[in-house]
Amino acid sequence: MTKIKESSSNFANRQMLANECPEVFAAHIIGGQWSLAICCYLINGSLRYNEIKKCLPNITERMLTLQLRKLEKSGVVKRTIYPEVPPRVTYELTPIGHELSPIISELGKWGEKLKGLSP
Template identity: 45%
Template sequence: MEKQSVRAYNIPAEATLDIIGGKWKLLILCHLNCGPKRTSELKKEIPEITQKMLTQQLRELKEDNIIIRTVYNQVPPKVVYEMSELGNSLKSILDQLNDWGEQYIQGREPSPE
């Protein structure tokens, strides 16, 4: 599925959700936020995701320049995914989502910043 080259958004947050929205992309990005990972590592860390969905979501994140896919010329081939420079600009957002979720899980209200 090819994305339209130019899309109009009603508010800026809509653009963010368009790129990182959905259950799987956010989980993938949270794991890559901790450092580069191979496909098999991501699959182990997100066991509920199918291989097909993981591949599709990684492909979309790569097309949106959020992650980088590096293929190492060896046998068997080694493929590593990591955050791009643009993806790294999401670090503070991902960290805040993680912090909020941790506080929610612990039953506390998030502290105001």
């Protein structure tokens, strides 16, 4: 994941678009293959880190951690730590995260149409 310097014009353009256009803001939160894929798996219920990793075998541990933190910070995913030894941590969609369900469903339908158009 490439971090854009806050002093760059690219960063300023992204910020302006995100502030002006709620669709761009939302796309920034779930954009990229991993965030959306994580949300797809969490729609079915809470999962532990290793369970998510098994669902996405090609994601690196660092990228999974970064994406989960991003989704948690944005309020889409809730991280729960249980006071056990060893500690158990689960991830689940928040109520606002569950609102993605019909959007993800429609994206799936749209993706299937696009696949059908590919040569």
